[in-house]
Amino acid sequence: xxxxxxxxxxxxxxxxxxxxxxxxxxxxxxxxxxxxxxxxxxxxxxxxxxxxxxxxxxxxxxxxxxxxxxxxxxxxxxxxxxxxxxxxxxxxxxxxxxxxxxxxxxxxxxxxxxxxxxxxxxxxxxxxxxxxxxxxxxxxxxxxxxxxxxxxxxxxxxxxxxxxxxxxxxxxxxxxxxxxxxxxxxxxxxxxxxxxxxxxxxxxxxxxxxxx
Amino acid sequence: xxxxxxxxxxxxxxxxxxxxxxxxxxxxxxxxxxxxxxxxxxxxxxxxxxxxxxxxxxxxxxxxxxxxxxxxxxxxxxxxxxxxxxxxxxxxxxxxxxxxxxxxxxxxxxxxxxxxxxxxxxxxxxxxxxxxxxxxxxxxxxxxxxxxxxxxxxxxxxxxxxxxxxxxxxxxxxxxxxxxxxxxxxxxxxxxxxxxxxxxxxxxxxxxxxxxxxxxxxxxxxxxxxxxxxxxxxxxxxxxxxxxxxxxxxxxxxxxxxxxxxxxxxxxxxxxxxxxxxxxxxxxxxxxxxxxxxxxxxxxxxxxxxxxxxxxxxxxxxxxxxxxxxxxxxxxxxxxxxxxxxxxxxxxxxxxxxxxxxxxxxxxxxxxxxxxxxxxxxxxxxxxxxxxxxxxxxxxxxxxxxxxxxxxxxxxxxxxxxxxxxxxxxxxxxxxxxxxxxxxxxxxxxxxxxxxxxxxxxxxxxxxxxxxxxxxxxxxxxx
Numbered sequence: 001x002x003x004x005x006x007x008x009x010x011x012x013x014x015x016x017x018x019x020x021x022x023x024x025x026x027x028x029x030x031x032x033x034x035x036x037x038x039x040x041x042x043x044x045x046x047x048x049x050x051x052x053x054x055x056x057x058x059x060x061x062x063x064x065x066x067x068x069x070x071x072x073x074x075x076x077x078x079x080x081x082x083x084x085x086x087x088x089x090x091x092x093x094x095x096x097x098x099x100x101x102x103x104x105x106x107x108x109x110x111x112x113x114x115x116x117x118x119x120x121x122x123x124x125x126x127x128x129x130x131x132x133x134x135x136x137x138x139x140x141x142x143x144x145x146x147x148x149x150x151x152x153x154x155x156x157x158x159x160x161x162x163x164x165x166x167x168x169x170x171x172x173x174x175x176x177x178x179x180x181x182x183x184x185x186x187x188x189x190x191x192x193x194x195x196x197x198x199x200x201x202x203x204x205x206x207x208x209x210x211x212x
Numbered sequence: 213x214x215x216x217x218x219x220x221x222x223x224x225x226x227x228x229x230x231x232x233x234x235x236x237x238x239x240x241x242x243x244x245x246x247x248x249x250x251x252x253x254x255x256x257x258x259x260x261x262x263x264x265x266x267x268x269x270x271x272x273x274x275x276x277x278x279x280x281x282x283x284x285x286x287x288x289x290x291x292x293x294x295x296x297x298x299x300x301x302x303x304x305x306x307x308x309x310x311x312x313x314x315x316x317x318x319x320x321x322x323x324x325x326x327x328x329x330x331x332x333x334x335x336x337x338x339x340x341x342x343x344x345x346x347x348x349x350x351x352x353x354x355x356x357x358x359x360x361x362x363x364x365x366x367x368x369x370x371x372x373x374x375x376x377x378x379x380x381x382x383x384x385x386x387x388x389x390x391x392x393x394x395x396x397x398x399x400x401x402x403x404x405x406x407x408x409x410x411x412x413x414x415x416x417x418x419x420x421x422x423x424x425x426x427x428x429x430x431x432x433x434x435x436x437x438x439x440x441x442x443x444x445x446x447x448x449x450x451x452x453x454x455x456x457x458x459x460x461x462x463x464x465x466x467x468x469x470x471x472x473x474x475x476x477x478x479x480x481x482x483x484x485x486x487x488x489x490x491x492x493x494x495x496x497x498x499x500x501x502x503x504x505x506x507x508x509x510x511x512x513x514x515x516x517x518x519x520x521x522x523x524x525x526x527x528x529x530x531x532x533x534x535x536x537x538x539x540x541x542x543x544x545x546x547x548x549x550x551x552x553x554x555x556x557x558x559x560x561x562x563x564x565x566x567x568x569x570x571x572x573x574x575x576x577x578x579x580x581x582x583x584x585x586x587x588x589x590x591x592x593x594x595x596x597x598x599x600x601x602x603x604x605x606x607x608x609x610x611x612x613x614x615x616x617x618x619x620x621x622x623x624x625x626x627x628x629x630x631x632x633x634x635x636x637x638x639x640x641x642x643x644x645x646x647x648x649x650x651x652x653x654x655x656x657x658x659x660x661x662x663x664x665x666x667x668x669x670x671x672x673x674x675x676x677x678x679x680x681x682x683x684x685x686x687x688x689x690x691x
Contacts (some may be wrong), residue, residue, distance in 0.1 A: 113407050115385055131374075138367065147363060154370055161377050168380040168390045169329050172268070176333030177373070183340045184366055191343065191359055198352050207356040210435045212494065212503075 002121075005045050008038050009122035012160070013102060016133040019153065020098045021091055023083045025145060029072045032152050035130075036064025039156055042163050052171055060159070063178045068152065068185050075189040076145060079196040089140045101132035123164055130157030144192045144202040148185065155181055214256045215269055215324055218279070221249055222317030230310045238309055239297035245313060246283075246290035249320075253283040258675050269324045273682035277531060278458045279323040280679075281538045284664070285450045286316050288539075288657040292443055292546050295653025299553075308348055311341045315447070322455050328376050328392040331459055332369070335423060338452055339365045345447075346440040357432075357439035364432045365423055372419025372459070378412030379404070379466065394462060401469035409470055416463040417479055424456035426483040426517060427490035430510045434494075437506035438558070442549015445502060449509040449545060450538030457516055457534065464520060464687050477521035484521070485611075487514025488618040496625035499560040501548045501577075504629050505541070508584060511622055512537045518615070519599040520687065526602025527684040533595035535676075536668060540584045540592055543661035546654070547577040551633065553648040560629050565638025569647075572655040574634045576662055581630040583665050585623040591668030 015035045019028055040060035043053035076082070087094065105128035112124060134154030138147055162169060169177075192202050199206045225245040232238050257276045271279065293312070297305055315338060322334035339362070347358040376392060383390035383397070385405035391397060397404075422429040437445045460480075467476040491511035498504040512533070519530030548558065550573035555563045567574035583590035586597075596619070603612040668676075 113385065113405060138363075144359065151363070151366060151370070154367065158370060158373055158377065161374070161381075165377055165380045165384065165390055168377075168383070168392050170268070170327065173327060173329035173333060173392075176330065177336075180333055180336040180340060184336070184362070187340055187343050188362060188366075191347070191355065191362060194347070194350075194355050195359060198355055204359070207359055209353055210356055210360075210438065212434075212498075 005042065006122050008042060008045070009126040009160070012038055012126055012156075013122075013129050016102070016129055016153070017095065017098055019149070020094045020133060020136065023091065025076050025082055025084060025143075026073070028084075028146065028149055029069050029076070032149055032156070033065050033069035035153070035156055036068070037061060039159050039163075040064060042160070043166060046163055047166055052166065055171055056166070056174055059175060059178050063182050064152075064156075064159075067182060071185055071189050072145065072148070075192055078193050079145075079202055081143070081145070081202065084141055084143050084146050087141050087146075094136060094140055097136060098129075098133055101136070102129040105129040105132065118164065123160060127157050127161040130154075130160060133157075142203050142205055144188075144195060144204050147204065148188050148192070152181075152185070214252060215271065218249065218252045218256065219269070219317060219320045219324060221245060221252070222313045222320065226310045226313035226317065229313060230306060235303070235305060236301050238305055239294050242293045242309060242312065243287075243290040245316070246287040249316065250283045250287045253279055257679070268327050268330055270326045271324050272686060273679060274458060274461055274686055275323040277534065277679055277683045278454050279320060281454050281535050282316070282319050282323065282451045284535075285447065285538050285542045285661075288542055288661045289443055289447055289546070290657075291660070292549075292654050292657035295651045295656075296441070296443055296549075298651070298653070299648050307344050311344045312444075312447075314341045315345065319451055319455050323458060326394050328379070328394060328397075328462065331462065332373055332376060335372075335420070335455060335459055336366075336369050338455065339369060339423070342444070342448060342452065345444040346436050348441050348444070349439065354439040357435040361432045361436040368419050368422025368429065370419070371415050371422075375412045375415025375417075375419055375463075378408050378415060379463075381405075382408035382412060394465070397466050398469045401466055402471070404466075404470050406470075406472065409467070409472060410475060413463055413467055413472070413476060414479065417460060417476075417483070420456045420459040420463070421483060424453050424460065424513050425510055426513050427487040427510055429483075430487070430490065430513075433510060434503040434506040437509065437545070438500060438502040442502075442545045442547075442552060445505070445549070446542035446545035449505065449541040453509065453513060454534050454538050457513070460517075461520075461687055468687065480517045481521045484514040484517030485614075487511060487517065488615070488622075492618045492621040492625065495622050498625065498629055500558050501551065501560065501563070501629065501633055502545070502558050504626060505544055505548060508544075508622070508626060509537075509541060511619075512541070512584070515596065515599065518611075519602070522599070522602045522606045522608065524602075524684060524688050525605055526599045527688045528680055529595050529598030529600075529602055531680040531683045532598060532672075533592065535680075536591035536595050536665060537584075539661045539665050539668075540580055540590070543576060543658035543665070544580040544584060546658040546661075547573045547580060550650045550654055551577065554650070556646060560632055562639075563633050564636035567634050568638050570650050572659070573650045576655070576658045578630060578634045579662055580658070580665075581626060583662065583669075585626060586619060589666070589669045591665045594669050594672070 043056040047053045105125040109124035134150045137150030229241045318337040325331035343362045380390045382404040386403040425433040491507045495507045519526045552558045586593045
């Protein structure tokens with residue numbers, strides 16, 4: 001089982017790079033969705049097949065792999081955009097930064113006071129690398145939609161870490177977390193649509209009227 | 213059972229509001245819900261039977277305090293809401309009212325959550341449902357404020373989730389059963405792995421601190437409070453910040469139980485002082501009344517954070533201050549909302565001489581300003597004075613004098629704006645054509661809140677005093 005788990009985590013890290021390097025929004029959404037689907041497979045692999053992990057699998061599959069991508073596709077259809085243009089930092093530079101973050105994540109993870117059986121597993125580096133990627137997208141991209149994607153990737157990073165602690169989270173709470181995220185994306189989609197209506201674009205640099 | 217009603221009632225009311233077809237009668241759902249909510253809360257809050265250990269839901273003293281504050285504030289706001297919607301009976305209000313009621317439900321849930329995960333879910337839910345409330349005016353300004361609020365608070369709250377997981381990992385690493393159940397965490401806190409616990413606390417503080425609006429995490433606050441309707445601004449500044457403060461108090465409880473309060477105090481004190489400094493810098497020459505109130509909110513979050521770190525007496529003062537701040541801020545935002553609606557502007561230069569046209573709202577704004585800046589005999593004066601006594605009793609003289617200095621600067625800064633708005637020379641013959649005058653209902657809400665704040669300053673009922681004391685004892689370790 002540990003083998004499959006590690007391969008999934010490796011795939012997740014590679015998807016991080018893929019998102020950083022691509023400008024087509026549809027591809028970005030698909031990538032985040034596939035990352036979500038891969039992560040949904042982890043709970044049963046790590047904790048064995050039981051009620052809790054199966055519910056988590058189904059919930060994450062439906063929400064991360066199904067409804068949220070659908071909402072995002074609907075949003076980009078409504079605002080008619082296909083590409084992220086002119087990120088604040090170029091694609092190559094973001095990729096290099098992403099690589100540095102991931103390398104740092106691997107180095108740093110070995111120095112954390114982890115439990116013996118979590119040492120040298122890919123869980124912690126994958127968490128840190130995914131969190132870093134999410135932050136990088138949030139900071140460097142101008143379009144509202146890419147910022148939402150950054151937030152989703154950040155949430156994916158948190159999800160990886162939470163798998164190590166599945167017993168701490170009652171299923172009710174897990175369900176609440178997923179539901180909150182779903183509604184948040186739904187509301188963000190509506191707000192994006194309204195930004196587009198006001199400014200005929202969803203570039204967030206328009207949003208600079210309010211200041212001292 | 214009572215507790216389930218308190219939490220469930222607003223959600224059911226939201227459903228009723230959503231299916232009710234009449235735009236005219238829908239606003240009435242708000243005061244009816246508020247009335248039942250406050251009746252249930254009063255019945256429950258002063259009797260400890262609502263608390264049972266090791267369940268997902270229960271009210272300890274901290275939860276009871278914040279629940280009481282929210283319910284009082286919401287009751288006053290609900291009166292205002294009736295008047296607010298009466299002026300434009302044809303405007304769509306379905307989403308707004310449903311979200312407002314869910315907002316109350318989510319806040320109530322967070323006060324009763326005995327599991328940190330559940331607390332997180334409730335706080336995140338408040339972020340999501342308050343976004344449509346901020347966007348109610350539907351213009352360029354409010355969309356920008358909503359987007360910033362939504363994105364910053366969502367990311368902030370995600371950091372808090374990471375903090376929660378780190379604290380849970382601290383339990384795993386410490387060899388104890390890992391859990392997010394608060395009661396269990398408090399009993400096993402001594403075994404928690406220290407590095408993970410400390411990191412977790414920092415993340416929790418940053419996450420919930422964003423939500424609470426402690427500087428330098430407050431950047432969304434002036435925008436969101438400035439563009440939201442006055443009613444919503446009051447509920448955010450009084451209710452939601454108290455909920456976020458409660459979440460930080462929960463983290464403090466665990467740190468105290470683990471014997472790590474010194475570190476927690478350092479961080480809280482730094483953020484608290486920074487909040488006072490930021491508020492003092494930005495409140496001076498602030499020409500927008502709602503933004504000014506937002507910076508005043510940053511100031512009071514700073515006072516709460518500082519109050520927590522200065523021993524028992526100051527912690528008691530901080531608990532008292534939660535109530536005073538919430539009720540006064542509610543009144544101030546509603547008055548500012550009335551002025552905004554009359555003049556169609558919230559800029560100082562365009563709203564001068566408000567007392568000539570809006571005698572009640574303008575005088576209440578003036579009184580509320582005196583109350584919130586800590587003038588006797590109002591409640592905030594008492595609580596700030598207690599915090600100050602706590603600071604001096606703890607021997608931090610330089611901090612105490614700095615505290616007084618910053619509060620004085622903020623008083624002077626706010627006074628120039630408020631006095632110009634209320635008493636300044638009014639502009640000739642420029643009554644806006646679409647002016648919305650104050651009505652009985654839009655004045656009654658803030659009036660009741662100001663009376664409550666005045667009463668709290670003159671006479672503190674014993675049940676309340678013991679509630680504050682119990683709440684403070686939960687956060688500060690016996691010394």
